[in-house]
Amino acid sequence: MAGDTGMAGKVALLLWAQTLGLTGAQTTHLLVDPPWVPPVKWDQVKLTCQGLGATTWYKDGQIWRQEEEDHVTVTESGTYTCDRSGSGLSPPVTVSDDWLVLQVPAQALLEGDTVTLRCRGWWNNTVTSVSFNCEGKELGRLHDGTELTLSPLQLQYSGRYHCKCRVKYWMSEKFWESALVAVTVHDLFSVPVLEGPPEPTEGSPLILRCISTPSLLRPRTPLLYVFYRDGQVLGGPQGSPQLLVPGLGVSHSGNYSCQVRFKGGAVWKSSAQLRITVHMPVANATITPSPLSHQVRAGDNVTLRCSVQVGSAPVTFTWLHNGKEVARGSLLELRDIDVGHSGTYQCVATNQLGQDGHRVFRTLSPELALEVTPRSPWITVAAGIGGTLLFLLLLVAVILAWHLWHRVAARNHQERPPPDPPEEGEVLYTHVVVTKRAGASPCATTLQDPQVTYAELWGHQGRPREPSDIYRNVL
Structure with a gap:
């Protein structure tokens, strides 16, 4: 009989598991009232068949009743099932008639819950010195009571339970032991x-x-989350399973974990530790356009660029030339450089202050050596020669223009007509054109070889002068 009762307890547990949707294979279920597993016949157990369509009842595998009502009251021990025409056959429920029965609540048991186990004698006979056992280990012994309360339930409480006691029967006492009943404690929530x-x-x-x-x-169970770094609370308790740390520093490296608590505080679970190492960002200084030698010539234009990977934090860039600050910004543009621009360049990347007022990070780029070489002397000489030649060309052009201008002026002067006779009172002007005959002697004075071929003589006050006056003015 004890073995049959144990089987009944297991079947009943399966029943309420399916009733709450744990198996999902059946859509027709049997509900037990009073809600204890296994039920006993002296409690006048009421069975309710949940499903669709007409109801057919079975007892020990045989048709027991066919009626429209979906519930019956059981007064005999046995295994009961029901069939609904629209949803199928239910799992079985065994009603016990054992001398000693250990009963557990006919509901899903979740960690954190409080559950009561009770040990009952046949037809409520008095029992004493009750002890409760799980997997052969005694949990406790009661001299007067018959119920054991477990609170809060934990996953390790799952197992096979039974009870032992002394039972008064007529004029004697006997020691009885109940059948095993499987108890399963389900996760309230998973390990985070x-x-x-x-x-x-x-x-x-x-x-x-x-x-x-x-x-x-219990999907709507309210949970609270707490976050830790190296055992110290970093955030929470809070209702959100997510935590944001706005700006990381190297000091934020450490072992992180989180803890989930049931809102009542009875159940809590901790995650495994997660090692987080915060790395310094590396500023990267480059020369553009690329590729470009770090050796450049005087007069060239050079652009230095600095970048850093830091997420979304705003970053300020500062440029150093030989250790001294020269500019700010991610770009440093050097125009028409000379030898004085030679040296080492380095950029400093710094983000804005964090919410707690401290600098989040400051990092230096590797040094970038820039050598500016003067232009080639041959280019300088060529430039000087080119300037000299240009000057000479301009000078020749000016001289030619001057000679051309004078020739044109002389030609214009020869083609002018003789001037009008001077008015009286004007000063006498003499215009003499002297020509020589080819081969003539410069000392010839004969009339056939005159030196003066044309002369215009005018006296003072507009009258002609005498010839004797002419000779007085000839040197």
């Missing part, structure tokens, strides 16, 4: 897993997610 970037960059935001799935038996 912490997610986050294992190697973020300093200055970037850190987003941590604590993943813990609530049980399907």
Whole structure:
């Protein structure tokens, strides 16, 4: 009989598991009232068949009743099932008639809940010195009571339970032991897993997610989340499973974990630790256009560019030339450089202050050596020669223009007509044209060889002068 009762307890547990949707294979279910597993016949158990269509009742595998009502009251021990024409056959429920029965609530047991186990004698006979056992280990012994309360339930409480006691029967006492009853404690929520970037960059935001799935038996269970770094509370308790750290510093490296708590505080679970190492960002200084030698000539234009990967944090760039600040911004443009621009260049990347008022990061780029060489001397000489030749060409052009101008002026002067006789009182002007005959002696004075071929003589006050006056003016 004890073995049959144990089987009945297991079947009844399966029943309420399916009733709450744990198996999902059946759509027709049997509900037990009073809600204890296994039920006993002296409680006048009421069975309710849930499903669709007309109801047919079975007892020990045989048709028991066919009626429209979906519930019956059981007064005999046995195994009962019901069939609904629209939803099929239900799981079986066994009503016990054992001498000693251990009963558990006919409901899904979740961690954190409070559950009561009770040990009952046949037809409520008095029992004493009751002890409760799980997997052969005694949990407790009661001298007067028959019920054991477990609170809060934990997953390790799952197992096979039974009770032992002394039973008064007529004028004697006997020691009885109940059949085994399987008790399963379900997760209220799963063990959390912490997610986050294992190697973020300093200055970037850190987003941590604590993943813990609530049980399907109680999906709307209110949970609270707490985040830790190296054992110290970083954030929470809070209702959100996500935590944002706006700007990371190197000091934020450490072992992170999260904890999920039931709102009542009875159940809590911690995740495994996640090691997060915050790395310094590396500023990268380059010369553009690329590729370009770090050796440039005087007069060239050079652009230096600085960049850094820091997430979304605003970054300020400062340029150093030989260790001294010369400019700000991600670009440094050097126009028409000379030898004085030679030296080492370095950029400093710094982000804005964090929310707690401290600098989040400051990083230096590798040094960039820039050598400015003067232009080639041959180019300088060529430039000087070119300037000289240009000057000479301009000078020749000026001289030619001057000679041309004078020739044109002389030609214009020869083609002018003789001037009018001077008025009286004007000063006498003499215009003499002297020509020589080819081969003539410069000393010839004969009339056939005159030296003066044309002369215009005018006296003072507009009258002609005498010839004797002419000779007085000839040298």
